[in-house]
Amino acid sequence: MISRPTELNLLRNQLTEFLRSRHLRKTPERYAILDKAVYLSAHFEVDKLYNALEEEGYHVSRATVYNTLELLCEAGILNRHIFATNQARYELARGSHLHLICRKCGKIREIDDPSLTSRLLTEEYPGFTPEYSSSSVYGLCDDCASSS
Ligand SMILES: [Zn+2]
Ligand SMILES: [Zn+2]
Structure with missing residues (x-):
């Protein structure tokens, strides 16, 4: 699990670059979802991240969570897996x-x-x-x- 702040900063920068290159807005939601994805680390489902944000009183729609996770995949920050036994799971792209x-x-x-x-x-x-x-x-x- 990645917890060192420097690595989180690198991933935030990677997201910033990606959003800039796509002319997408740098919304706080996108960064909050990235932070949570890094915190959850390996193989989490959309619902797990959504619930983790809800528990902190951070309200975003499920659709926003899903779309942002897909965006993070496109940015090369996350990988999406569909295992035969589960719904789609995401993990940090690291080898x-x-x-x-x-x-x-x-x-x-x-x-x-x-x-x-x-x-x-x-x-x-x-x-x-x-x-x-x-x-x-x-x-x-x-x-x-x-x-x-
Ligand atoms: Zn894995
Ligand atoms: Zn078992």
Whole structure:
């Protein structure tokens, strides 16, 4: 999880640059949603971020949250994943990694497998430029395996 203020500042700057290049307004909501996304870190759903803002008394519409998350994906700040067991989840874009997903409890574990992910990204695909890879392996976590 990224918590150092300098990294948050870098991401804020990245968002500012992106909004400027697209001639979009620098609304406080967009920055509040970015801050919360950084705080929540890995694999959160739209609702989780929406609820976290609500709990703080920060009111934005669900549509604004959703649209901003999509914007952050376009800006290269977040990646969106759609895992077979869940609705769309977002995480900070920070290198490609493997997801081990328990099909019973939905727990997601991240594994760094640089040789696999770099192979996926350096592979030549005619007429296509890879940006990131999302590899998911489904199965049972130890807890669920031992309770079944
Ligand atoms: Zn499990
Ligand atoms: Zn991940």
